[in-house]
Amino acid sequence: MLTRRTLLGTGALGVASLALPRMTFAAEKADVVIIGAGLSGLHSAELLRELGMTVILLEANDRIGGRVQTVQTVDGPIDVGASQIGRSYARVLDACQRYDLKLISEDRDLLSFGGYIKGAWVDPKTWDTNPLNRTVGDERKINPILMGQAVTAKFNPLKEVDEWLDPKFARYDISLRQLMKRNGYSDAAIELASFSAPGIGIDETSMLRMWQEETRGGVDRRNGPPPPVQQSRDHPFGEANDHNLVDGLASTNNIVGGCQMLPLAMGAKLGEAVRLNRKVGRIEMTGKGATVICTDGSVVSARFVISAIPFSVLRKVEIIASKDNPLQRKAIDTMPYANTARMYVTVEKPFWKEDGLPPSFSTDGPIGMFWAIDNHTGEGRHRAMVVMVGLVAQAISRMEHGEAEAYIQAELVRMRPAAKGLIRLATYKDWLRDPNQLGCGFSLAPGQVNAFGRTLANPWQNLHFAGEHTRRLDFGMESAMESGERTAMEIAALV
Numbered sequence: 475m476l477t478r479r480t481l482l483g484t485g486a487l488g489v490a491s492l493a494l495p496r497m498t499f500a501a502e503k504a505d506v507v508i509i510g511a512g513l514s515g516l517h518s519a520e521l522l523r524e525l526g527m528t529v530i531l532l533e534a535n536d537r538i539g540g541r542v543q544t545v546q547t548v549d550g551p552i553d554v555g556a557s558q559i560g561r562s563y564a565r566v567l568d569a570c571q572r573y574d575l576k577l578i579s580e581d582r583d584l585l586s587f588g589g590y591i592k593g594a595w596v597d598p599k600t601w602d603t604n605p606l607n608r609t610v611g612d613e614r615k616i617n618p619i620l621m622g623q624a625v626t627a628k629f630n631p632l633k634e635v636d637e638w639l640d641p642k643f644a645r646y647d648i649s650l651r652q653l654m655k656r657n658g659y660s661d662a663a664i665e666l667a668s669f670s671a672p673g674i675g676i677d678e679t680s681m682l683r684m685w686q687e688e689t690r691g692g693v694d695r696r697n698g699p700p701p702p703v704q705q706s707r708d709h710p711f712g713e714a715n716d717h718n719l720v721d722g723l724a725s726t727n728n729i730v731g732g733c734q735m736l737p738l739a740m741g742a743k744l745g746e747a748v749r750l751n752r753k754v755g756r757i758e759m760t761g762k763g764a765t766v767i768c769t770d771g772s773v774v775s776a777r778f779v780i781s782a783i784p785f786s787v788l789r790k791v792e793i794i795a796s797k798d799n800p801l802q803r804k805a806i807d808t809m810p811y812a813n814t815a816r817m818y819v820t821v822e823k824p825f826w827k828e829d830g831l832p833p834s835f836s837t838d839g840p841i842g843m844f845w846a847i848d849n850h851t852g853e854g855r856h857r858a859m860v861v862m863v864g865l866v867a868q869a870i871s872r873m874e875h876g877e878a879e880a881y882i883q884a885e886l887v888r889m890r891p892a893a894k895g896l897i898r899l900a901t902y903k904d905w906l907r908d909p910n911q912l913g914c915g916f917s918l919a920p921g922q923v924n925a926f927g928r929t930l931a932n933p934w935q936n937l938h939f940a941g942e943h944t945r946r947l948d949f950g951m952e953s954a955m956e957s958g959e960r961t962a963m964e965i966a967a968l969v
């Protein structure tokens with residue numbers, strides 16, 4: 475049996491030992507122990523089982539799926555995490571087919587957007603001549619709510635999905651603010667970009683990380699017919715979809731019954747190999763094998779371990795190794811995580827008909843964006859979402875539990891008095907406050923792609939790394955599946 479003493483005797487460098495309970499369970503054994511039952515861990519498990527290996531999958535939560543979560547509300551199922559499946563999601567689509575899940579074209583077209591900036595409503599069409607517009611030259615024509623995205627798209631030098639990791643683009647491992655300064659943008663343009671910057675914020679995310687996402691998104695768009703005119707970037711996000719079917723798929727698809735149907739089906743096939751309510755607190759590695767210890771004292775020994783949990787939570791797991799890996803520790807400890815908090819609401823009556831303002835809007839204020847979803851009649855009830863990302867979401871997360879929803883509704887009514895009494899909360903989810911996630915998605919700070927972005931997916935002794943944050947080529951759910959496949963192949967090559 476491996477003990478902490480023998481590990482330290484061989485020169486291991488562990489972080490301060492966690493106060494884990496004494497072992498109360500007999501150690502179980504498997505070829506591979508996988509930590510985390512999100513899509514990456516589940517896909518790895520299904521592939522390794524197909525290769526004839528025994529697998530145990532440990533999940534901290536009382537449900538599987540991780541960032542794929544469907545909440546049942548009085549208004550029906552709502553995906554509070556991933557929901558959109560693109561045409562180029564080969565592995566996700568294959569899994570949906572294998573598990574006989576039905577896809578439908580996403581019915582979440584957004585009604586037109588306006589901007590509420592510096593306390594005033596601005597019309598993008600007349601922004602050029604608006605006295606509030608202090609940008610200069612060609613900048614003046616850029617829709618103020620899209621400044622960050624517009625600059626990001628304009629300077630993207632990447633043509634292929636793997637180029638973000640190519641050292642020839644190392645000089646772009648900088649922030650959006652640095653990119654704008656390098657290219658002579660005015661301070662006013664930089665200020666506008668700071669509230670619509672993709673990633674965490676204008677200073678916090680590397681351009682290479684932003685361009686990885688954007689370049690991969692381009693593949694999805696190229697996989698279908700040219701976008702309709704309405705899609706010409708006057709919406710910050712989730713514009714009207716192209717509902718034409720190509721090979722039975724729309725540009726954006728949802729799973730009937732909710733996205734969580736996919737991890738549930740994968741988990742059901744894996745059966746009792748998936749253990750819920752097993753939060754991993756420590757991983758001990760010798761080079762020949764590994765032992766994983768959960769906070770309830772249960773223990774699993776295996777030849778290989780796959781960490782399929784975000785680095786935001788892996789940094790809370792004690793990792794003891796007979797050979798340290800300072801660069802990987804740095805990646806685990808310092809990779810920043812973005813946040814998304816969303817309030818899902820029902821609008822009883824289209825209040826935008828009362829106040830004559832655009833139904834959806836983006837603001838430099840504390841609630842980020844309001845997305846009004848087209849119900850295709852223009853009358854009666856509509857679904858809507860308040861979407862907070864980046865620094866706006868971080869600020870909301872600092873509020874006391876339960877305060878955010880009331881604050882957001884009050885802020886909405888302050889900006890749109892006509893909305894008073896017409897907003898009904900369906901559900902609320904803040905991914906930073908979820909203790910098993912601590913964020914909605916990985917980021918890489920300026921300088922981190924060059925520091926460890928190219929190596930962070932490499933195995934460390936018997937520990938392999940899956941999860942969307944270890945993506946090389948893909949994005950979203952597809953990147954989680956990509957990483958599950960990669961780790962399964964890494965292990966298959968070693969046995």
Ligand SMILES: Cc1cc2nc3c(=O)[nH]c(=O)nc-3n(C[C@H](O)[C@H](O)[C@H](O)COP(=O)(O)OP(=O)(O)OC[C@H]3O[C@@H](n4cnc5c(N)ncnc54)[C@H](O)[C@@H]3O)c2cc1C
Binds near residue numbers: 542
């Ligand atoms: C709001 C939101 C919207 C999104 N929308 C889309 C979309 O429309 N389309 C798309 O393709 N992608 C979308 N994504 C991204 C997508 O959800 C993720 O890329 C993907 O689900 C990540 O899967 P994963 O396996 O890497 O990690 P996760 O899903 O995070 O799985 C990790 C698992 O590890 C568990 N865990 C954590 N700590 C421990 C521990 N110590 N011990 C054991 N288990 C632990 C967690 O409970 C979790 O189940 C969205 C994400 C969010 C947050």
